[in-house]
Amino acid sequence: MRLSLATKMFLGYTLLILMFGVMSVYVLGRFSAERAQLNQLNHQLLPLDRLAAEIETLSDASVRGLAEILRADAASRLPLLQSARRSFQRSMSLRVRQLQGILARADRVSLSDAQRRFLDEVGARVDQIRDQTESLDRLLGATEQTWQEPEPLDPAPATPENDIEPAGRRLLRDVRLLKLALKNRITAQVLDLEQQESRATAVVLWMSLLSVAVGALIVLLSFLALRPVQRLAEAARRISRGDFSASVPAGTRDEIGFLAAEFNRMARALEGREAEGRRQQEQLELVNRQLKQSSLDLELMKLYNENIIRSIHHAILVCDVRGRITTLNPAAEELFSLQPAAAVGQPLSQLPLAGTCAELLRSWNRVLDEKTGLFFEALPLPGPGERLADLRAAPLFGADGNAQGVLILGEDVTEKVRTKQALIQSERLAAIGRMSAMVAHEIRNPLSAIGLNAELLEEELERLGCASGDEPRKLLSSISGEVDRLTQVTDEYLRFARLPKPRLQAEDLNAIIRDLLRFLGPELNQARVDVRLNLDEHAPPLPLDEAQVRQALINLIKNSIQSMAGGGTLTVQTEGGDGTIRVRVRDSGRGMDDACRERIFDPFFTTRNGGTGLGLTLTQHIVMEHGGRISCESAPGQGTCFVVEFPTHRPLPG
Template identity: 35%
Template sequence: MPPFRSTLATKVFLAFAVLLTAFALLGFFGAKQLGDVGEDLRRITEGHLSLARLAGQLETSQQNLFRDLRRGLDERDPKSRELILRIAAAYFPEVIRSRLDEVRSVAERRLPKEKEATRAAFYRGVIEAVGRLRVEHEELERQIERVLGQSDELAITGARGELDGIERRLRAELFSLGEQIHQETDHAALRADADEKQATLRLAGLTAFALIVIVFSTALVSRELARIRPLVEFARAVSRGDYAQKVPSVGSDELSALALELESMSRGRQEREQELDRQRDELERAYHRVAELKRYHESIVESLRAAVIVTDRDRRVTSLNRAAEMRLLGQRDQALGKLLEELPLGRALALQVGPLAERLTRGGALSLSAAPIPIRDGSEALADVTIAPLEDANGAVLGLVVALEDVTEAVRTKEALIRSERLAAIGRMSAHVTHEIRNPLSSIGLNAELLDDLIGDLVSKDGKPSASAEEEARAICRVIGRETDRLTDITDAYLKFARLPRPQLMSWQPAELLREVATFVRRDLDANRIKLELEISESMSELELDVDQMRQAMLNLVKNAKESMPEGGTLRLAARESEGETQLEVTDSGVGIEASDLDRIFDPFYSSKPTGTGLGLALCQQIVSEHGGRLEVRSLRGQGSTFVIRIPTHRPGPS
């Protein structure tokens, strides 16, 4: 029996049959893999990205709602509070319910399409989370309804606590939902990437098989299959990702079908890669948006005027904002990593609230009002302090958050207001007292004058004037007159203090004012063996002053300085300008002031001298305050005193 010999046509047929089989497998597995990748992409676009977007919108609406609720609860006026709360309750809950419905709708649409148990469980978890969020928001709406119309501050405070609890639970639930969405998105992206790699490997394997068949067929029928070479080159270009190549033109029907198949494969792969690139770009943009949001939140904390310090569980400083760096702790790299108790601020807080380690276990926030704290320059400031544990979504304590708001100027302003009100009350009392005693004083003076006129008629028993009796009577009258003048001076001082006129402001050079005061007091100081020194800058800005009042204040300070140096000494008048204010200083080398008296020396009627009225420094304080400034004193017993008048260089006129 002769051996079987296949014809060239048979070999070509068999070669093409094998080749077509290979490409059929390639098309089948490619289509299947493309379907898997397409399903992954639809899962990401229709499910995960939509859920992530809605979760972000839900978080923003929720933050806006609680921001308006806090602003409403903090409002003192009941009508304003109710208006703000009703607006918040009318708008944001509707938006939040809409977002929750959209999240649930997305999850319910995707749930029937998921055959894998873990993916179906994810969407069921999303639906359950939406249910929990809806329950919490319904509770929140009930709390808002209870607060509306409330005027009892205790009830409002309790409602604020309930709202804070609901907010924490909502944040925790929303954070957990976001984490699930992000994790599932990451898993979906990884699966899509794995499917792509698997498809590439299968396509590469099948393409290699096809090339082997082509090479074998070419070796058998090189001349007939020469026209297939362009198709092979095209297939190789597609496998390299070069989609710019065009399908070569061939003459036979079989080769034409093969060319069309290759072209279809090329388009499918190109479209799939473009879709993957687009989805990758979407994920990158989403990642950048999240990163930008994180930077935005960090920027907000960094720009706060309040100092914010965060520690870990070991109470080591992990972060601080610019206010904490500039005002409290110094260079950031020097404070990071240190125990909070190793820093002056931490030691001061521990003295006031106890061991800071206990704040990690007790839970809840602790607040201090106007607490003294050390600041960077070594001085001390007053701050409202809040110390709270930093917790994660599960309530585990991660560290401490310390927030400090500088209220030094606010406390000083409040104290100045109290002092001003007290001075006003005392002024009214002084005016009343003065009015009551002026008439008796006038009567005493008038009678003293009459008595002086009648002294000339005094005579002795024998009818002759008695010189001794006359002289004695005149001496008594002179004493009465002096005492009357003294009481009149006192009442004038009371009236001047009680009825200090509004300053009549005009532009004036501080240097010229000090020279006038120095000229006026120089002779008196020389007589008391006191050396006068002037320290004046000639290039100072003009001030808006009532010159007569400010001159009176300076003369009162000079008079006090002179009386503190009965044995003589040195008195220095100085004027300088710095940081938007002008400073007028009166410094003496006298006996100084007791530390216990420093807080009282500006109180009306307080005096350490037996003959003083106690109104001199109070009047100075009132004059300086009327000019928008403040009067300060530094003194050590036995080392002298310095009184400083600080007046803003650019000050608005009196209201």
């Protein structure tokens, strides 16, 4: 039969408890038996022994006393005898009754057969003593009676006193026999008690030793049975530290053995799972590394793309299908004057750029639906200055092939357009120059002939007596005036046509301006023009052709004088910075409307009677030949301000 560990331990401890129970019952039994014997000793034997001793003493004393009385003289012996008889009779009968009372009170039911037999024997002896006592008492009575009678008549009277002594000795012998029997009995009972006690002590000792041995055996067996639990705990600790190879010997076939087997199975399963987990973790780490690498590659690619986009000089603006800006590069920020933080997420139509993109916004759906690119040329840009940009718009396709937004590429073409315009202008000027030279050349000779003939005609009329106020002289004077004017115009044309390339050398622009104003001083005074100079004294020398720059500035100042019919204020200012020196020529004259201002640099445009319309054309040509630019701010009645910019660094021709 296979018993479980719990059952074994239960049985072991039950056995131990039973042993202690048996031992306790035995001890209690022994105590009970000994108590009964002690009770008998205390309440029967010892009182009997004490009374027997008293009777012995009393009998002994009475026998000796009677012997004395018998030897006493006849006169005194009778009262002594009477007294002794009364005392003896009273004392003996009292003790005998006491003996009999003790024997009568004995609980014979609880006594053993031997004890009962002994009590019967004692009872018989007591009866014998009583009989002996009564016999002695009768002898004493008879003796007393004999001594009271007068001298007996009978020659051989009865002499009971002679029997007193033998009767006393018999009584004494019986009393001593009783005492001896009691003493033997007491001694035997005490010995028996001592033997019983030592036996019980030995039994208890042996049973205790046996219990201790059984207890120790149970503890040892429990320890041996539970030792695998300790190994289990140790193995569990190893597993908790990650050592899944831990196992415990299966050992016994009880619960511990079953637990050990289950534990080993669990450890193997955990080991398997750990290995699987490690493998999965390694795979995860590999995937993670690959992901990190991919993410790094993507990041690098993104950075690379961003760098490309940032490095591109063209403005790149990406909008979603609804026209909201999603991405822009620094070139776009600069070109379109956008703040990325404010612009991203904003619709194009709500930004200052909306004007530039107006046409694109109108064609927005066309770009998306027809997936077609559009090109817009030289559109005005928002922000300071007059800047122009070309815009290219193309749909941006997503992974699904659908348009997900619009890519706008912008290019600042301000310089390109200006250069192109300048080129056209310069070609036009060259053509005009050539034509002017030709016309001037064709007109100049006939004009000088006409002028010469007019002079000869005037001399002839004067010689014929025609006064200067006469009509012929007036007509001739008018012809001469027109010839002079035409000669002047043709000179202008020729100067324009023959304008050479500027010969640049470092010049002080402030000095040129001061000298020029000195030269024009009388004219300015005459026109009641007040001059104000505001020159930047730190302006560096510039690469200039002095004669041409003087000519350009004279044209500007003369125009200002002409615009201030009743006089006014002319302000000339220089200002250095940003690699240029700016000259501002401001007047308080009549100013111009926009239509006029837009045409002032066109050749032959003039609003002035007698003007050639070549002054500003020539000025612009000279400024551009110096690598500079000229612009004009003006409004009717508000005066006019011409701004001329000369670069401070322009390589001087070789």
